[in-house]
Amino acid sequence: MEFQNCIESRRSIRRFTEQAVSKEQIEALVRAAAFAPSWKNSQTVRYHAVCSKALRERIAEEATFSFSKNRMNISGAPLLMVVTTVDGISGYEPDGSPTTTKGSHWQSFDAGLSVENFVLAAAEMGLGSVILGIFDEAKVKEILQLPEGESVSALIPVGYPAESPNCPKRKSVDELLTVHE
Ligand SMILES: Cc1cc2nc3c(=O)[nH]c(=O)nc-3n(C[C@H](O)[C@H](O)[C@H](O)COP(=O)(O)O)c2cc1C
Numbered sequence: 001m002e003f004q005n006c007i008e009s010r011r012s013i014r015r016f017t018e019q020a021v022s023k024e025q026i027e028a029l030v031r032a033a034a035f036a037p038s039w040k041n042s043q044t045v046r047y048h049a050v051c052s053k054a055l056r057e058r059i060a061e062e063a064t065f066s067f068s069k070n071r072m073n074i075s076g077a078p079l080l081m082v083v084t085t086v087d088g089i090s091g092y093e094p095d096g097s098p099t100t101t102k103g104s105h106w107q108s109f110d111a112g113l114s115v116e117n118f119v120l121a122a123a124e125m126g127l128g129s130v131i132l133g134i135f136d137e138a139k140v141k142e143i144l145q146l147p148e149g150e151s152v153s154a155l156i157p158v159g160y161p162a163e164s165p166n167c168p169k170r171k172s173v174d175e176l177l178t179v180h181e
Helices: 003-009 023-034 053-062 068-075 105-124 137-144
Strands: 045-050 079-086 150-159
Touching (some): 003 105, 023 045, 023 079, 045 105, 053 137, 068 150, 079 105, 137 150
Antiparallel strands (some): 045 079
Protein backbone atom coordinates (compact mmCIF):
# COMPACT_ATOMS: atom_id res chain seq x y z
CA MET A 1 0.00 0.00 0.00
CA GLU A 2 1.26 3.47 -0.82
CA PHE A 3 2.55 5.11 2.39
CA GLN A 4 0.33 8.22 2.50
CA ASN A 5 -2.70 6.10 1.64
CA CYS A 6 -1.84 3.72 4.49
CA ILE A 7 -1.60 6.65 6.94
CA GLU A 8 -4.89 8.17 5.80
CA SER A 9 -6.90 4.97 5.40
CA ARG A 10 -5.95 3.32 8.71
CA ARG A 11 -8.98 3.42 11.02
CA SER A 12 -9.58 2.24 14.53
CA ILE A 13 -11.37 -1.09 14.08
CA ARG A 14 -13.66 -2.29 16.86
CA ARG A 15 -15.38 -5.26 15.20
CA PHE A 16 -13.44 -8.25 13.96
CA THR A 17 -14.02 -11.51 12.10
CA GLU A 18 -13.09 -14.77 13.84
CA GLN A 19 -10.09 -15.32 11.56
CA ALA A 20 -6.95 -15.83 13.62
CA VAL A 21 -3.81 -13.70 13.46
CA SER A 22 -0.80 -15.96 12.89
CA LYS A 23 2.44 -16.04 14.89
CA GLU A 24 4.27 -14.87 11.73
CA GLN A 25 1.95 -11.87 11.44
CA ILE A 26 2.45 -11.02 15.12
CA GLU A 27 6.21 -11.19 14.65
CA ALA A 28 6.03 -8.97 11.54
CA LEU A 29 4.05 -6.35 13.49
CA VAL A 30 6.53 -6.33 16.36
CA ARG A 31 9.41 -6.13 13.88
CA ALA A 32 7.83 -2.98 12.39
CA ALA A 33 7.47 -1.59 15.91
CA ALA A 34 11.13 -2.36 16.64
CA PHE A 35 12.23 0.15 14.00
CA ALA A 36 10.55 3.10 15.73
CA PRO A 37 12.90 5.74 17.11
CA SER A 38 13.36 5.77 20.90
CA TRP A 39 15.12 7.77 23.61
CA LYS A 40 18.87 7.11 23.11
CA ASN A 41 17.79 4.00 21.22
CA SER A 42 16.83 2.52 24.59
CA GLN A 43 14.01 0.42 23.05
CA THR A 44 12.00 0.00 26.22
CA VAL A 45 8.67 -0.92 24.59
CA ARG A 46 7.53 -4.55 25.02
CA TYR A 47 4.67 -6.49 23.37
CA HIS A 48 2.72 -9.19 25.20
CA ALA A 49 0.56 -11.14 22.73
CA VAL A 50 -2.50 -12.50 24.51
CA CYS A 51 -3.40 -15.47 22.30
CA SER A 52 -5.36 -17.28 25.03
CA LYS A 53 -9.10 -16.65 24.68
CA ALA A 54 -9.54 -17.32 28.41
CA LEU A 55 -7.02 -14.62 29.33
CA ARG A 56 -8.59 -12.15 26.87
CA GLU A 57 -12.00 -12.82 28.40
CA ARG A 58 -10.62 -12.21 31.89
CA ILE A 59 -9.07 -8.90 30.80
CA ALA A 60 -12.32 -7.92 29.05
CA GLU A 61 -14.42 -8.75 32.12
CA GLU A 62 -12.12 -7.67 34.95
CA ALA A 63 -9.86 -4.92 33.57
CA THR A 64 -12.10 -2.53 31.63
CA PHE A 65 -13.68 -0.62 34.55
CA SER A 66 -17.01 -1.97 33.23
CA PHE A 67 -16.62 0.26 30.15
CA SER A 68 -18.74 -1.96 27.92
CA LYS A 69 -17.33 -0.67 24.62
CA ASN A 70 -13.81 -1.70 25.56
CA ARG A 71 -15.06 -5.00 27.01
CA MET A 72 -16.57 -5.77 23.59
CA ASN A 73 -13.49 -4.48 21.74
CA ILE A 74 -11.34 -6.99 23.61
CA SER A 75 -13.63 -10.00 23.78
CA GLY A 76 -14.51 -9.73 20.07
CA ALA A 77 -10.91 -9.77 18.84
CA PRO A 78 -8.88 -12.88 18.01
CA LEU A 79 -5.74 -11.27 19.46
CA LEU A 80 -5.02 -8.77 22.21
CA MET A 81 -1.65 -7.06 22.24
CA VAL A 82 -0.66 -5.58 25.59
CA VAL A 83 2.00 -2.90 25.17
CA THR A 84 4.30 -2.19 28.09
CA THR A 85 7.36 -0.04 28.71
CA VAL A 86 10.29 -0.75 31.01
CA ASP A 87 10.27 1.94 33.70
CA GLY A 88 13.01 4.40 34.58
CA ILE A 89 15.15 4.25 31.42
CA SER A 90 13.64 6.43 28.71
CA GLY A 91 14.12 10.03 29.86
CA TYR A 92 16.44 9.06 32.71
CA GLU A 93 20.18 8.98 33.40
CA PRO A 94 21.90 5.69 34.29
CA ASP A 95 21.80 6.74 37.98
CA GLY A 96 18.00 6.99 37.77
CA SER A 97 17.76 10.79 37.84
CA PRO A 98 15.49 12.42 35.24
CA THR A 99 17.40 13.96 32.32
CA THR A 100 14.73 16.59 31.63
CA THR A 101 11.94 18.27 33.55
CA LYS A 102 9.46 15.94 31.88
CA GLY A 103 10.01 12.83 33.96
CA SER A 104 8.42 9.70 32.47
CA HIS A 105 6.95 11.64 29.54
CA TRP A 106 9.58 10.20 27.18
CA GLN A 107 8.71 6.63 28.14
CA SER A 108 5.14 7.28 26.97
CA PHE A 109 6.42 9.13 23.91
CA ASP A 110 8.48 6.09 22.87
CA ALA A 111 5.47 3.83 23.37
CA GLY A 112 3.38 6.06 21.10
CA LEU A 113 5.97 6.02 18.33
CA SER A 114 6.29 2.25 18.56
CA VAL A 115 2.53 1.68 18.56
CA GLU A 116 2.05 3.92 15.53
CA ASN A 117 4.47 1.72 13.58
CA PHE A 118 2.56 -1.32 14.86
CA VAL A 119 -0.91 -0.12 13.84
CA LEU A 120 0.27 1.16 10.44
CA ALA A 121 2.00 -2.15 9.72
CA ALA A 122 -1.21 -3.92 10.73
CA ALA A 123 -3.25 -1.76 8.34
CA GLU A 124 -0.77 -2.45 5.54
CA MET A 125 -1.23 -6.21 6.18
CA GLY A 126 -5.03 -5.89 6.00
CA LEU A 127 -5.43 -6.21 9.77
CA GLY A 128 -7.53 -3.90 11.93
CA SER A 129 -6.61 -2.63 15.37
CA VAL A 130 -7.70 -0.13 17.98
CA ILE A 131 -5.57 1.46 20.68
CA LEU A 132 -7.30 1.30 24.07
CA GLY A 133 -6.36 3.70 26.85
CA ILE A 134 -9.24 2.94 29.20
CA PHE A 135 -8.20 -0.14 31.20
CA ASP A 136 -7.30 -1.11 34.74
CA GLU A 137 -3.50 -1.36 34.67
CA ALA A 138 -3.17 -3.17 38.00
CA LYS A 139 -5.67 -5.83 36.91
CA VAL A 140 -3.96 -6.36 33.54
CA LYS A 141 -0.62 -6.79 35.34
CA GLU A 142 -2.17 -9.28 37.74
CA ILE A 143 -3.97 -11.35 35.10
CA LEU A 144 -0.91 -11.62 32.82
CA GLN A 145 1.61 -11.70 35.69
CA LEU A 146 3.66 -9.05 33.92
CA PRO A 147 7.28 -8.52 34.97
CA GLU A 148 8.04 -6.06 37.79
CA GLY A 149 9.20 -2.69 36.46
CA GLU A 150 6.99 -2.63 33.36
CA SER A 151 4.11 -0.18 32.97
CA VAL A 152 1.17 -0.95 30.70
CA SER A 153 0.96 1.73 27.99
CA ALA A 154 -1.97 0.49 25.92
CA LEU A 155 -4.07 -2.49 24.96
CA ILE A 156 -4.52 -3.19 21.24
CA PRO A 157 -7.15 -5.66 20.02
CA VAL A 158 -6.08 -6.92 16.58
CA GLY A 159 -7.85 -8.97 13.91
CA TYR A 160 -9.38 -8.90 10.46
CA PRO A 161 -11.88 -6.03 10.17
CA ALA A 162 -15.61 -6.76 10.22
CA GLU A 163 -16.45 -3.09 9.69
CA SER A 164 -15.15 -0.22 7.61
CA PRO A 165 -15.76 2.99 9.53
CA ASN A 166 -15.58 6.46 8.04
CA CYS A 167 -12.66 8.67 8.95
CA PRO A 168 -13.45 10.84 11.99
CA LYS A 169 -13.05 14.48 11.01
CA ARG A 170 -9.49 15.77 11.13
CA LYS A 171 -8.44 19.33 11.93
CA SER A 172 -7.10 21.34 9.01
CA VAL A 173 -3.40 22.07 8.64
CA ASP A 174 -4.21 25.73 9.42
CA GLU A 175 -5.60 24.73 12.82
CA LEU A 176 -2.62 22.55 13.64
CA LEU A 177 0.28 24.55 12.29
CA THR A 178 1.77 27.79 13.55
CA VAL A 179 4.71 29.07 11.52
CA HIS A 180 7.20 31.20 13.49
CA GLU A 181 9.25 33.36 11.13
C1 LIG B 1 -4.07 7.14 23.46
C2 LIG B 1 -5.33 6.62 22.84
C3 LIG B 1 -6.32 6.04 23.64
C4 LIG B 1 -7.48 5.52 23.06
N1 LIG B 1 -8.40 4.87 23.84
C5 LIG B 1 -9.48 4.30 23.28
C6 LIG B 1 -10.37 3.51 24.08
O1 LIG B 1 -10.17 3.30 25.28
N2 LIG B 1 -11.45 2.96 23.44
C7 LIG B 1 -11.68 3.12 22.10
O2 LIG B 1 -12.67 2.59 21.60
N3 LIG B 1 -10.84 3.86 21.31
C8 LIG B 1 -9.75 4.44 21.87
N4 LIG B 1 -8.86 5.15 21.09
C9 LIG B 1 -9.09 5.27 19.62
C10 LIG B 1 -9.50 6.72 19.23
O3 LIG B 1 -10.83 6.94 19.64
C11 LIG B 1 -9.33 6.90 17.71
O4 LIG B 1 -7.97 6.76 17.37
C12 LIG B 1 -9.83 8.27 17.23
O5 LIG B 1 -11.22 8.39 17.42
C13 LIG B 1 -9.51 8.53 15.76
O6 LIG B 1 -10.09 7.51 14.95
P1 LIG B 1 -9.15 6.68 13.93
O7 LIG B 1 -8.15 5.91 14.78
O8 LIG B 1 -10.08 5.74 13.21
O9 LIG B 1 -8.46 7.62 13.02
C14 LIG B 1 -7.69 5.64 21.65
C15 LIG B 1 -6.69 6.23 20.85
C16 LIG B 1 -5.52 6.69 21.43
C17 LIG B 1 -4.42 7.24 20.54
